[in-house]
Amino acid sequence: MRALYQRAAAALCAVLAATGCIEETFPMNSTATTEQVGANPTAMQASANGLAAMMVKYFSGYHGSSNSNDFDFSYPGLMISQDTSAGELIICGSTYYDWFQYWAKAVYINDATTRAYTVWSTYYQYVLCANNLIRAIDPETENALERGYLGMAYAFRAFSYLQMAQLYEFKAPTDPSVKSSYVPDNAAVATERLTVPIVTEETTEEESFNNPRAPHDRMYAFILSDLDKAEAFLSAGEQESRLLPCLDVAYGLKARYYLLLGDEVSGGYALAAEYARKARQAFGGSPLTRDQWENPTTGFNNYAANSNSWMWYVAVPKESVYINANFIAHMCTEQVWNPYGYSTSRGINRNLYDKIPDTDFRKHSWIDPGRMGYYAYKTNRDIDSPSDETYYIATYGNLKFRPVGGELSQYVESGAVELPLMRLEEMYFIEAEALARSGDLGGARSLLASLIRTRNPQYDPSAASTLDDFVEELFTQKRIEFWGEGLILFDFKRLGAGAVMGYEGTNVPEGYRYNVTGPAPWWNWVIPRTELNTNTGLVGFNNPDPVKSVAEWKQ
Numbered sequence: 001m002r003a004l005y006q007r008a009a010a011a012l013c014a015v016l017a018a019t020g021c022i023e024e025t026f027p028m029n030s031t032a033t034t035e036q037v038g039a040n041p042t043a044m045q046a047s048a049n050g051l052a053a054m055m056v057k058y059f060s061g062y063h064g065s066s067n068s069n070d071f072d073f074s075y076p077g078l079m080i081s082q083d084t085s086a087g088e089l090i091i092c093g094s095t096y097y098d099w100f101q102y103w104a105k106a107v108y109i110n111d112a113t114t115r116a117y118t119v120w121s122t123y124y125q126y127v128l129c130a131n132n133l134i135r136a137i138d139p140e141t142e143n144a145l146e147r148g149y150l151g152m153a154y155a156f157r158a159f160s161y162l163q164m165a166q167l168y169e170f171k172a173p174t175d176p177s178v179k180s181s182y183v184p185d186n187a188a189v190a191t192e193r194l195t196v197p198i199v200t201e202e203t204t205e206e207e208s209f210n211n212p213r214a215p216h217d218r219m220y221a222f223i224l225s226d227l228d229k230a231e232a233f234l235s236a237g238e239q240e241s242r243l244l245p246c247l248d249v250a251y252g253l254k255a256r257y258y259l260l261l262g263d264e265v266s267g268g269y270a271l272a273a274e275y276a277r278k279a280r281q282a283f284g285g286s287p288l289t290r291d292q293w294e295n296p297t298t299g300f301n302n303y304a305a306n307s308n309s310w311m312w313y314v315a316v317p318k319e320s321v322y323i324n325a326n327f328i329a330h331m332c333t334e335q336v337w338n339p340y341g342y343s344t345s346r347g348i349n350r351n352l353y354d355k356i357p358d359t360d361f362r363k364h365s366w367i368d369p370g371r372m373g374y375y376a377y378k379t380n381r382d383i384d385s386p387s388d389e390t391y392y393i394a395t396y397g398n399l400k401f402r403p404v405g406g407e408l409s410q411y412v413e414s415g416a417v418e419l420p421l422m423r424l425e426e427m428y429f430i431e432a433e434a435l436a437r438s439g440d441l442g443g444a445r446s447l448l449a450s451l452i453r454t455r456n457p458q459y460d461p462s463a464a465s466t467l468d469d470f471v472e473e474l475f476t477q478k479r480i481e482f483w484g485e486g487l488i489l490f491d492f493k494r495l496g497a498g499a500v501m502g503y504e505g506t507n508v509p510e511g512y513r514y515n516v517t518g519p520a521p522w523w524n525w526v527i528p529r530t531e532l533n534t535n536t537g538l539v540g541f542n543n544p545d546p547v548k549s550v551a552e553w554k555q
Helices: 002-019 034-039 041-054 074-085 101-105 114-136 144-168 216-236 247-264 268-283 290-294 327-331 361-365 411-415 424-437 441-452 467-481 488-495
Strands: 310-315 418-423
Touching (some): 041 114, 041 144, 074 101, 074 114, 074 327, 074 418, 074 488, 114 144, 144 247, 144 488, 216 247, 247 268, 247 310, 268 424, 290 361, 327 411, 441 467
16 A cells, blocks of 8 residues: 555646646646645646546556556546456457456456556555545535535545455355365455455555455445445535536445445345435436437447436546557447457357347347348448458447547547446346345336336336346346446346356357356456555455466367
């Protein structure tokens, strides 16, 4: 944690610089202090905007170093690594340019790797930015704008810790094929369900030298405290932008929180349903339509075109688009300026694709084996008989994420993408699952059907007659709905859903075909050695290295 504190001041300065508006307030060759931010309204606004800026600051782990890796571009990069770890993003083309293979194959993600460092560093930079803003604002202030900023900061910090707590808490495998050597060095890692160190606005540098992993109960009590504060301040404050958490997003984070904890807290599922419903009501809006979903120029890349659904989003400015380290470079198959996208052709696991009926428009997000014979895809270029086979989009490759404005060849314009962090549709899923787990299976089926019929008018939920059947059906629908959006790993780990990559007729390439029932070892992410070397409280308490913990399936 010492290394994180040494970077804290620089991180704030970088964030302020990213907003541009701070340049008239402080010299850019100096670091703005907490006191300066708190005493200057313009600086405070810039610091709040900086929370959003950090979410898309490429090379956040290495601060723009030329030695950075092309998976290192802040939260959009984490979206890809998280879905890849879940086994949801399949390489349908060439594996040569797959910069995210480490999370799919569970290789080179141990504590000595840049992958471990990048994830840890990125999330903790979000925490540090939130801490600086929290420290700068008097919680007793009557200023509505400042109260709004404080609520945003607490929500942002809660989001960061909620993500990290789920990624790093050790969940023991239940699959007997997992090698017996895959166990923590210290039993407390599992028995106390250790998460990550808590760093607040009051944590001193001395304390950071010996800051152990927080046990599960302490961490989630802390997160709830932040969410309660976020709700209170956002209820009484002013919100300006969907780039930062608004009150409905605070409700949505509470819905995620209570669904995760469930029966661990009294009435947990009822609270998850309540907060998901409050989020839907506070936001208003409506689910994405077929035309919005399939739009070749604004589909999943433009907030204004999808504002009826997107509750919270990130925006990558043109100044932050690097040719190899950006979301569109890796996730868009239509662009022709980077083989990371068109050559790898990230797509869907066939065993999930085959569950989608033809009457569901979401199936049009991936190239069917029948190609244009199956559906007249709305595309920015010819995908059926491309004039240049170099740019061929592989079967099952995705068309969900489009080049910005339909721009195919200019990477700056194409890559300046906007991406959802929270959508209205997620609240339907949370409320439906929570209702089912609370005993209202009929209400749950009805609510889920009300959403899915906007995608598939012929959807019939009646086959899910038991709780287990319903949860399995809901999880399948959720995987289809949020493919590629960085959410589903948390459901995989929460449900212990397992991963099936190797099977007869699989479209998963060799080297990636791992099968596991229950929690997969590589869903327990490891703390980087850089932090182990500076924080004595972490020594001996890391998660075990998941590499080679499961044998690859062979046909």
